[in-house]
Amino acid sequence: MKATYYPGCFLQGTAKEYAESILEICKHLNIQLEEVPDWNCCGATAAHSIDHRASIELAGRNLNLAAELPHADMLVPCPMCFNRLKTASFALQGEQKERYHIGLSDSIPAIWDLANFFATEDMLQLMAKQVKKPLDGLKVVCYYGCMAYRPQKITEATDVENPLSMDRIIERLGGTALSWPYKTDCCGAGQVLSRQDMVSRLVGKLYDMAQRVGAQAVVVSCQMCQANLDMYQTSIGVDWGKQFSLPIYFFSELMGLAMDVKGVRKWLARHITNSLSLLNQLGL
Amino acid sequence: MNELEPRFSKSDTLYPDYRLAGELEAFGPFNTQACFQCCKCTNGCPVTFAMDLYPDQVIRLVLIGQRKAVLSCHTIWVCSACKTCTTRCPNEVKITELMDCLKELAIQDGVPCPQPQILTLHETFLDNIKKRGRLFEVSFLPSYLLRSGEFTRKWRQGRWQADAKLGLQMIRKGKFSPFPKRIRGTQDVRRILSPSRREKNSS
Ligand code: SF4
Numbered sequence: 001m002k003a004t005y006y007p008g009c010f011l012q013g014t015a016k017e018y019a020e021s022i023l024e025i026c027k028h029l030n031i032q033l034e035e036v037p038d039w040n041c042c043g044a045t046a047a048h049s050i051d052h053r054a055s056i057e058l059a060g061r062n063l064n065l066a067a068e069l070p071h072a073d074m075l076v077p078c079p080m081c082f083n084r085l086k087t088a089s090f091a092l093q094g095e096q097k098e099r100y101h102i103g104l105s106d107s108i109p110a111i112w113d114l115a116n117f118f119a120t121e122d123m124l125q126l127m128a129k130q131v132k133k134p135l136d137g138l139k140v141v142c143y144y145g146c147m148a149y150r151p152q153k154i155t156e157a158t159d160v161e162n163p164l165s166m167d168r169i170i171e172r173l174g175g176t177a178l179s180w181p182y183k184t185d186c187c188g189a190g191q192v193l194s195r196q197d198m199v200s201r202l203v204g205k206l207y208d209m210a211q212r213v214g215a216q217a218v219v220v221s222c223q224m225c226q227a228n229l230d231m232y233q234t235s236i237g238v239d240w241g242k243q244f245s246l247p248i249y250f251f252s253e254l255m256g257l258a259m260d261v262k263g264v265r266k267w268l269a270r271h272i273t274n275s276l277s278l279l280n281q282l283g284l
Numbered sequence: 285m286n287e288l289e290p291r292f293s294k295s296d297t298l299y300p301d302y303r304l305a306g307e308l309e310a311f312g313p314f315n316t317q318a319c320f321q322c323c324k325c326t327n328g329c330p331v332t333f334a335m336d337l338y339p340d341q342v343i344r345l346v347l348i349g350q351r352k353a354v355l356s357c358h359t360i361w362v363c364s365a366c367k368t369c370t371t372r373c374p375n376e377v378k379i380t381e382l383m384d385c386l387k388e389l390a391i392q393d394g395v396p397c398p399q400p401q402i403l404t405l406h407e408t409f410l411d412n413i414k415k416r417g418r419l420f421e422v423s424f425l426p427s428y429l430l431r432s433g434e435f436t437r438k439w440r441q442g443r444w445q446a447d448a449k450l451g452l453q454m455i456r457k458g459k460f461s462p463f464p465k466r467i468r469g470t471q472d473v474r475r476i477l478s479p480s481r482r483e484k485n486s487s
């Protein structure tokens with residue numbers, strides 16, 4: 001199949017491993033991605049915080065460019081971009097659309113959060129057929145964060161308090177996704193540069209609970225959550241008086257691992273918290 | 285949080301002004317008038333520990349027109365925009381969206397931001413994407429550190445080593461892409477972001 005792809009800025013920078021893993025697994029599953037031509041930054045937290053109109057118009061420009069491609073679906077790996085694109089599509093079709101200096105094309109594609117796309121039954125079946133190295137013995141918690149799900153009026157998610165997309169993916173890959181209460185509790189990634197003290201409290205709580213339910217690692221679909229949970233484990237451990245050592249995997253990396261596509265170890269080597277030794281211990 | 289001063293004492297007299305909620309509604313809908321003070325928003329909010337006003341108090345103060353209090357509070361800035369409150373509110377009050385609107389109004393009214401580093405972060409981000417149409421992290425991070433004074437603060441307090449170590453580790457792991465791409469539509473992005481077009485200015 002073919003689909004439109006909106007990677008977003010972070011996947012061209014610090015989240016390179018997320019980008020590479022997505023391209024590899026899509027190739028493997030025979031999904032051809034076509035990037036939105038000349039896409040721009042969606043504006044992220046900064047735009048919606050201090051310039052509402054711009055936040056809608058920046059995302060709106062991308063939607064109109066996406067409409068130029070013939071594909072029915074647009075895959076969006078970054079939940080922040082996903083949320084902004086969905087918000088713009090609602091705003092530009094809603095009662096207040098006259099407030100904005102941009103009109104919306106009537107042929108925009110369906111906007112998909114990437115993890116939700118791979119968790120559709122068709123995709124799960126396609127993926128299950130390709131599993132060569134099941135994730136035996138790997139016990140994880142899936143952490144969904146905020147942006148792929150809230151608010152449900154915008155995201156159109158049905159399971160907003162207890163999302164399951166990544167849990168389903170992990171189970172199909174042969175791993176164990178433990179149930180835990182902090183699936184959608186905010187990690188504060190947007191404040192990581194400005195208020196590290198807040199982030200330490202929010203993220204420490206997640207590590208602590210993940211370890212208490214017996215998880216060996218955390219699986220995420222958001223590169224901001226990934227960076228936020230991956231990079232400061234030592235210093236957050238100091239704040240909490242505990243030792244935290246949890247690999248933070250992108251779900252796409254684990255898909256790549258189980259389907260035995262090339263490059264997995266190279267992606268994982270880019271993480272700050274050691275992500276390889278757990279897999280070596282488990283013989284994966 | 286101890287460092288935050290309480291906004292009101294019990295002996296303060298409040299003078300309600302019911303126009304503010306209506307004025308804000310022009311940028312909404314936020315449905316503030318539907319709030320029945322159940323506090324569900326506050327109970328699910330992950331960052332109340334860093335707030336001087338709880339989300340339900342912001343709504344209440346908007347309803348009774350305490351403009352200065354809501355525009356100068358820390359809450360609107362430390363809100364992480366996680367949208368838990370908006371999602372759970374039984375009356376469809378758009379709390380998160382209102383927090384954004386209040387930030388924008390505070391800037392327009394020239395109210396000093398009590399969390400200047402957070403405002404600087406947003407401004408640095410938007411300035412960065414104006415250059416090429418996309419974010420370029422390699423220049424964004426240092427310019428934020430310099431502009432916000434974080435760099436000097438960390439240097440003075442001798443707290444820079446951990447950051448420098450992390451930065452080096454990231455460079456070694458190839459996390460940064462040193463070559464930015466400038467999109468053809470950079471002018472569109474600049475036009476969209478030009479200050480004269482801000483919603484709260486034009487009305
Ligand atoms: S959850 Fe809604 S109704 Fe309840 S206090 Fe908050 S804003 Fe008001």
Ligand code: SF4
Pocket residue numbers: 325328329330331339362363364365366367368369370379380383
């Ligand atoms: S959006 Fe802001 S106010 Fe609402 S729950 Fe999240 S942090 Fe709290």
